Amino acid sequence: MTTPRAQLAARVAAALLGGYVFAWGFIAAGMSLLFAAGMEFHDAEFLASALGLLAFLAVFLWAFAARRVWLVWAALAGGGALLAVVGSFTQAALLGGAGA
């Protein structure tokens, strides 16, 4: 079984790296969806970023409190990637529609 030190390292990595990926995805999805809904671009960027930073804080702490570290990785890295895809998908839809 992994040593306590290795387990801690995994937690810290999950909190920082997984948390960062999650926050990025949150911001990408948030920004593009808000813009698609009609919010001004820089407003959407700001609001998504501010909320994304708070989300980072929340998942960062959760990464240490959660029982199973694999769940943390799945939720943060996986969830973040999924949210990022939502962001890109929304962008494509908006750009395709604008015919630019």
Added chain:
Amino acid sequence: MFQSFRLAMAWVHTWFGLVLGFVLMAAFFFGALSVFDREIDRWAIPSTRFAPQPMPSFDAILRPAFESMQPTPEAIAEMRPRVDGPMPQRFDTVESWSAYTTHRDPVVALYAGFDVPNAKDPEEAIWAYRTIDPRDGAALPDDHLKIGSGFFYPMHYSLTLEWRSLGYWIVGLAALTMLAALVSGVVMHRKLFREFFTFRPDKAALRSVLDLHNLTGVVALPFHFFFAFTGLVIFAGIYFPVGHTQLHGLHDLHERLEADETGLPHERAGTPAALASVDAMVEEAQRRWAARGMAGDVGFLALTHVGDANGYVSVYRAGTDRIALTGEGIHFKAATGEVLREDPPPTAVGRVSEFLTGLHLQHFRHWLLRGLYVLGGLAGCACIATGFVFFVEKRKRQHAKQGTQGARVVDALAVTTITGMVLAALSILVANRLLPGDLPARGDWEQRVFWFAWLFALIHASWRSAPVARGERNPAWREQCWAIAALAVFAVLANWIGTGDALWRTFATYWPVAGVDMALLATAALATFAARRLKADAVVIATQGRTVAVPEAAHG
């Protein structure tokens, strides 16, 4: 892996707090100093010790200054890797000229951005900077370092580590840690309300240090949280550059739409055009603000696409009386002076954004609030410092028994980050007064003194830290306190002798310099008090060749 939620939070608080606490101390301390950064600039550059000035006339003062600005050889060399082909030595296509001033600035900062021909990135720009006396346009020498706004301020948000924005990332991680430490601290502190006012200096060191840690953390909790959070929000574009990478398609789409909607051209037309009277445009802008019941000074003046038919002039109102930095922008066609656009009132989200940014960057006129901000910053420093002291106190006897060095290392680093950092700040001020006035690259030398002083404090703290490995106190604390007291008084004397601005004179005539001198004297007094207190606490008894520290019993 942790037995409970509270234990998990305690682990995060202790270990992230310890590791990033050293960075946070710098962010809070230099942040507190940055509240009065321009006043520190006045102390450091005696030739700027005159009253704050409004934005000067563009036609008479700013334009000649702008026209003579070119990037420095260093800036050109730094740009070279980003250019394909020959590197020009002169830049003639001016993308923007801008000037920024606040109610506290005697001097005006000028920025000129130039197009870079043959650049790999078509949007690339090279910058020139200058500071001028607004009364006559005379330029301030480049190597007069603005110790407040040009050193302490960047120190607090980037540790002046510009290489690949590494310093920004480190401070950003520290800010995230601060937020995590606040939340986890609240989770750990079961008696938050019951012990709101609790401080028991007469109890054992561990208890009284923890009391002080909790007190300084809780009473200014909104301050600590909001400053860490808004700091992250301000630099969110660095940490999460989504709009310039993954979603740059949306960003570009928005820019095109916005250019169409606002009538402010995004690109140059390519045909040259003259510049109408900008002073007349400024007058018109001020007239319009007054008509809206918002009479005010010009905070920011910007010319875009200079010399081109598509050029426009933007005039922004200084946010002296509100939290927002600047606002109410009015844009004029550069060639004719006609109004192209008045910025509409900000959206609700826009107002929140302005509030959060302005709350942190504080360009407003409110001396009480500024003073309270310094208090908050120092409370944050006290919180972090007592955190370190608690960590060491809790473990040093145990480590002494086990023969491990952990507590000793942390203690030496704590001395370096607390008293050592203050010593470094004082050293740069003293160097500022002692170095020859015409020394080339004077600002670089001042910075070297700063870093060497801090390094010396680290060496001293480490060298003197052996007692901690025996479970006792490091004498470096007391010794560096005495050094702080001496240096702070010396700085005040050096200012008086070097510039003739004695405190009793500036007290009545020029409060920025008087304020810095008084803060220095207060620092000396506090350091003296601390040094004497530390001496009274540790009564050294020589027993059988071993020294034993008797803490707290001999309270002075």
Added chain:
Amino acid sequence: MADAVMLLGALIACVVGMGWLALAMEPHARQVWGRALPTSRSTLLRTLGAFGLALALSLCLAVDHASMAVLVWIMALALAALLTAFTLAWCARWLRVLAPWIVP
């Protein structure tokens, strides 16, 4: 000038209000008067404390517009809490002056 006077008033109201809130707490009442207070006295002190803080906020709002006033008030609360804590730690008896109707 009027602004400065009102802000000073706000600071004083914060300090006095925080003092009253502290005195309403049993451990601090003991520090100041050597005994716990009956519930009615504590409740009165707590009410006075809340009133003091509210008065401070209204004075802040009279001087600056809302976004700045709230910041000034929150920071003044921090200063007042610190002063109260340090007074309790080193010269607790000074706080007796805030509730002169209570006999030690």
